[in-house]
Amino acid sequence: MPRRGKVVLVQVAIVLSLLLVWESGVRAGLIDPFFFPAPSTLVARIGEWMSTADFWTDVGVTLLETILSFVAGIAIGTTLGIWLGLNPFAAEVVQPFIKMFNAIPRILLGPIFVIWFGLGLTSKVALGVTLVLFVAFFNTFQGVREVNPVVLANARLLRASKWSLLRHVYLPSATTWILSSLRVSVGMAVMGAVVAEYLGSSAGLGHLIAQAEGVLDAAGVFAGIIVLSAFVVALDAVVDRAEKRLLVWRPAPAHEV
Amino acid sequence: MEGQPTLAVDLRDVMIRFGDFTAVKSMNLQVGEAEFVAVVGPTGCGKSTILNTVTGLLKPAAGEVSVFGKPLTGLNDQSGYMLQQEGLLPWKTAQDNVGLGLVFQGKSVEEARAQARPWLAKVGLKGFEERYPHQLSGGQRKRVAMAQTLIMEPRIVLMDEPFSALDVHTRRLMHRILLDLWQAERRSLIFITHDLDEAITLADRVVVMSAGPGSRMVGDVPITLPRPRDVSALQTTDEFVALYRQIWSLLGAEVEKSYAAQG
Ligand SMILES: Nc1ncnc2c1ncn2[C@@H]1O[C@H](COP(=O)(O)OP(=O)(O)OP(=O)(O)O)[C@@H](O)[C@H]1O
Numbered sequence: 231m232p233r234r235g236k237v238v239l240v241q242v243a244i245v246l247s248l249l250l251v252w253e254s255g256v257r258a259g260l261i262d263p264f265f266f267p268a269p270s271t272l273v274a275r276i277g278e279w280m281s282t283a284d285f286w287t288d289v290g291v292t293l294l295e296t297i298l299s300f301v302a303g304i305a306i307g308t309t310l311g312i313w314l315g316l317n318p319f320a321a322e323v324v325q326p327f328i329k330m331f332n333a334i335p336r337i338l339l340g341p342i343f344v345i346w347f348g349l350g351l352t353s354k355v356a357l358g359v360t361l362v363l364f365v366a367f368f369n370t371f372q373g374v375r376e377v378n379p380v381v382l383a384n385a386r387l388l389r390a391s392k393w394s395l396l397r398h399v400y401l402p403s404a405t406t407w408i409l410s411s412l413r414v415s416v417g418m419a420v421m422g423a424v425v426a427e428y429l430g431s432s433a434g435l436g437h438l439i440a441q442a443e444g445v446l447d448a449a450g451v452f453a454g455i456i457v458l459s460a461f462v463v464a465l466d467a468v469v470d471r472a473e474k475r476l477l478v479w480r481p482a483p484a485h486e487v
Numbered sequence: 488m489e490g491q492p493t494l495a496v497d498l499r500d501v502m503i504r505f506g507d508f509t510a511v512k513s514m515n516l517q518v519g520e521a522e523f524v525a526v527v528g529p530t531g532c533g534k535s536t537i538l539n540t541v542t543g544l545l546k547p548a549a550g551e552v553s554v555f556g557k558p559l560t561g562l563n564d565q566s567g568y569m570l571q572q573e574g575l576l577p578w579k580t581a582q583d584n585v586g587l588g589l590v591f592q593g594k595s596v597e598e599a600r601a602q603a604r605p606w607l608a609k610v611g612l613k614g615f616e617e618r619y620p621h622q623l624s625g626g627q628r629k630r631v632a633m634a635q636t637l638i639m640e641p642r643i644v645l646m647d648e649p650f651s652a653l654d655v656h657t658r659r660l661m662h663r664i665l666l667d668l669w670q671a672e673r674r675s676l677i678f679i680t681h682d683l684d685e686a687i688t689l690a691d692r693v694v695v696m697s698a699g700p701g702s703r704m705v706g707d708v709p710i711t712l713p714r715p716r717d718v719s720a721l722q723t724t725d726e727f728v729a730l731y732r733q734i735w736s737l738l739g740a741e742v743e744k745s746y747a748a749q750g
């Protein structure tokens with residue numbers, strides 16, 4: 231059997247046995263379903279949700295917020311990273327401010343954004359952007375700084391203009407870093423959206439979980455978390471494909487050869 | 488100096504300093520149009536420094552640098568420089584690496600590729616157009632780098648120990664390719680090497696530098712071997728051996744000095 235198949239098989243086996251233990255634990259009365267509702271209950275709950283239009287609206291709202299904060303955060307962070315990566319002076323000036331901003335626990339900004347931007351989409355996106363931006367920024371900055379100096383000198387000797395250097399040397403060289411930041415950023419964007427919804431909103435998966443929590447409905451909270459995880463995994467798969475396409479030039483890791 | 492042809496490169500009493508450190512004290516190097524000059528010298532004597540000066544990356548503290556009769560200001564736009572270390576872009580295929588300079592000039596990628604392919608064939612890499620650098624051997628990468636420099640058709644080609652990391656057989660192959668290309672289209676060429684055999688095999692003249700710091704030119708030996716040269720048969724001829732002895736009598740002493748200086 232191919233390696234990949236084996237990996238998936240073991241993963242499925244782990245999940246199934248965990249669910250089995252959990253389910254039979256609840257049925258045997260060893261686990262209190264008030265705190266840990268049985269998997270079958272969760273599946274039923276998710277099924278129930280999926281048949282309502284409200285649930286799909288919630289998913290759509292969160293997805294939109296996630297995508298907007300992801301795209302805006304990456305765009306701002308990458309631009310900033312390239313700019314400061316190429317300008318050591320500006321980088322030195324700005325660095326302490328960036329560190330300061332990054333040190334603010336982002337969750338505290340949630341209420342402020344609600345005051346500034348209201349309960350709608352904007353405040354959610356704003357929070358997501360503040361999370362995504364820094365990840366994208368730090369990775370791009372690093373990537374631009376770590377360009378192989380010989381490669382750079384060679385391109386300069388071939389009379390590359392500033393723009394050509396950016397396009398043919400800096401950006402491709404930073405892609406590895408930028409892509410690894412995309413991966414983390416997807417999670418950050420979802421987190422920003424959901425936390426902001428949780429703090430105050432009228433729609434979205436965060437709102438759904440907050441509502442369930444309000445009535446001490448553990449099954450609702452768990453089901454919401456599961457839906458969220460599936461959501462992140464699906465987005466991650468998209469990033470995975472992008473990475474494979476963009477990094478064809480890289481040697482395969484030794485164990486795959 | 489009337490009546491004399493213009494020199495492609497003319498270094499007069501060039502001194503190069505890094506802060507308080509005088510790397511090169513007084514270097515004279517004249518390279519005629521279409522002349523192949525090899526520069527040999529002990530390690531650290533300032534060979535790379537000299538190429539960096541010719542290409543305009545370093546400014547001499549004293550002396551003059553002229554290119555085709557004009558004093559050099561800024562970067563030398565007549566020269567193509569093949570660096571000592573690997574400088575290919577890992578994310579571009581062999582043909583895109585070869586065509587890189589053309590793209591920088593504003594040519595379209597398609598045009599650059601169309602021009603790059605015959606160059607890959609010239610260096611014996613037909614069929615390797617779509618390979619990325621990591622899919623090529625060390626010798627193949629050197630050939631791509633060579634094509635990358637030569638496709639720009641610089642009037643002055645600078646090569647810094649281009650083949651020193653290769654095994655003897657691959658090096659012979661590279662010598663043959665380089666000589667064929669140079670014979671087909673003669674350019675001024677400054678070739679840095681540690682390897683005296685290589686210098687004599689390829690060049691019209693071998694320039695010997697003294698040990699650093701504060702190095703200078705200590706010898707300038709014309710290589711009278713007829714062209715075209717047969718790379719593999721050449722090195723056993725009496726003429727070759729005599730030249731080798733002559734240059735080694737200059738270089739050997741300098742190499743020993745540089746060992747003595749480094750303890
Ligand atoms: N940027 C620099 N700053 C200070 N010293 C330098 C610098 N570049 C070179 N040197 C010094 O100048 C001298 C000549 O260096 P160079 O690289 O030209 O030697 P080389 O003849 O090319 O040696 P090799 O054959 O080992 O490549 C050396 O002593 C080196 O330490």
Ligand SMILES: [Mg+2]
Nearest residue numbers: 534535571647
């Ligand atoms: Mg050197």
